[in-house]
Amino acid sequence: MAEVQNWTPKTKLGKLVLEGKITSMSEALASRLPLKEPEIVDILLPNLEEKVVDIKMVQRMTDSGRRTKFAVTVVIGNKDGFVGIGRAKGKEVGPIIKKAIDNAKLNMIEIKRGCGSWECGCNRPHSLPFKVEGSSGSVRVILKPAPRGVGLAVGDVAKDVLRLAGIQDAWGFTEGHTKTTVNYAIATYNALKETAVVKLNEKITLNLAIYKGGGTNVRSDQD
Numbered sequence: 001m002a003e004v005q006n007w008t009p010k011t012k013l014g015k016l017v018l019e020g021k022i023t024s025m026s027e028a029l030a031s032r033l034p035l036k037e038p039e040i041v042d043i044l045l046p047n048l049e050e051k052v053v054d055i056k057m058v059q060r061m062t063d064s065g066r067r068t069k070f071a072v073t074v075v076i077g078n079k080d081g082f083v084g085i086g087r088a089k090g091k092e093v094g095p096i097i098k099k100a101i102d103n104a105k106l107n108m109i110e111i112k113r114g115c116g117s118w119e120c121g122c123n124r125p126h127s128l129p130f131k132v133e134g135s136s137g138s139v140r141v142i143l144k145p146a147p148r149g150v151g152l153a154v155g156d157v158a159k160d161v162l163r164l165a166g167i168q169d170a171w172g173f174t175e176g177h178t179k180t181t182v183n184y185a186i187a188t189y190n191a192l193k194e195t196a197v198v199k200l201n202e203k204i205t206l207n208l209a210i211y212k213g214g215g216t217n218v219r220s221d222q223d
Contacts, residue, residue: 002102004039004043004075007037007039009037009039009040010016010036010150011033011034011036011037012033012034012035013028013031013033013035013037013040013176014032014039014040016031017040017043017207018045019199022044022122024031024065025041025044025045025082025108025110026110027087027151027167028040028044029108029109029110035057035105035106035108036058036106036134038039038101038102038105038106040105041084041105041108042105042108043134044056045082045108047078048076048077048078048079049076049077049079049164050074050075050076050104050106050164051074051075051076051158051160051164052072052073052074052097052102053073053074053075053157053161053163053181053185054071054072054073054180054181054182054185055070055071055072055073055074055093056070057063057070058070058071058089058145059136063191067213068088069089069090069091070090070091070092070093070096071087071088071089071096072087072088072089072093072096072097072099072100072112073085073086073087073100073169073181073182073185074087074097074100074101074103074104075104075160075161075164075185075189076101076104076105076108076163076164077161077163077164077165077166078111079112079163079164079165079166080124081111081112081113081165082108082110082165082166082167082168083107083108083109083164083165083189083192084104084105084106084107084109085104085107085161085185085186085189086099086100086102086103086104086105086106086107087100087103087182088100088103088176090113104154109192109196110148110196111165111191111192111193111195111196112129112195112196113125113126113127113128113149113166113167113195114127114128114129114130114145114170115127115129115145116128116129116131116144116145117144117145117146117147117169119146119147120145120146120147121150122215124148125166125172126148126168126169126170127145127146127147127148127165127167128143128144128167128170128195129145129195130145130175130195130196131143131145132191132194133191133194134186134187134188134192134193134194134206135187135190135191136182136183136184136186136187136190136191137176137177137180137183137186138176138177138183139174139175139176139178139180139183139184139185139186139187140174140175140176140187141158141172141174141176141184141187141188141191142173142174142175142191143158143162143170143171143172143191143192144170144171144173145169145170145171145173145186146169146171146172147169147209148168148169149169150169150170151168151169152167152168152172153171153172154171154172154188155172155174155178155184157178157181157182157184157185157186157188158172158174158185160185161185161188161192162188162192163210166194174187186188193201205218
């Protein structure tokens with residue numbers, strides 16, 4: 001966090017965050033101001049986790065000889081509704097992973113969670129609110145709500161993205177060349193983006209607020 005302490009914001013959003021006028025990532029994204037400084041995310045979401053989902057070595061022949069670079073793809077999230085994905089290329093793995101993490105912070109999105117499975121009905125935000133689809137390259141990902149206890153019935157790459165986003169239960173279906181790890185991860189990320197397109201009803205929104213506040217929406221028969 002030393003970098004944040006010595007940080008001098010260059011954008012309007014950064015200045016608002018540093019001045020304490022924007023205090024949450026939800027407010028920052030809702031402001032519609034461009035997110036161009038990773039330090040903003042460091043301040044508003046200090047407990048992020050990251051997962052390197054792909055590292056590839058790329059070689060190219062030039063007049064001066066063979067040149068080697070690495071391409072890294074990273075997914076980050078706080079396991080509570082925020083997730084981002086970033087890529088970077090360079091000669092050394094360590095600095096490139098850091099750059100990919102910074103890029104993922106700049107691609108941060110807020111997803112909506114819910115209990116969209118007709119088999120469950122617990123009204124807690126453990127899954128997806130509805131079916132979503134996303135694609136990248138030849139890969140198409142379809143995510144469906146699942147009842148509590150099912151877990152993440154998806155491939156390993158999609159599982160990393162969903163876990164860091166805070167999705168606990170989901171069914172997943174894929175089409176295309178899913179061995180292309182990068183496209184698989186981006187397609188899953190794009191599918192989660194779709195949750196923000198539709199406005200959730202007041203009941204789901206209220207249950208999510210209660211869940212985050214540590215309360216419960218389970219009513220006793222004796223009430």
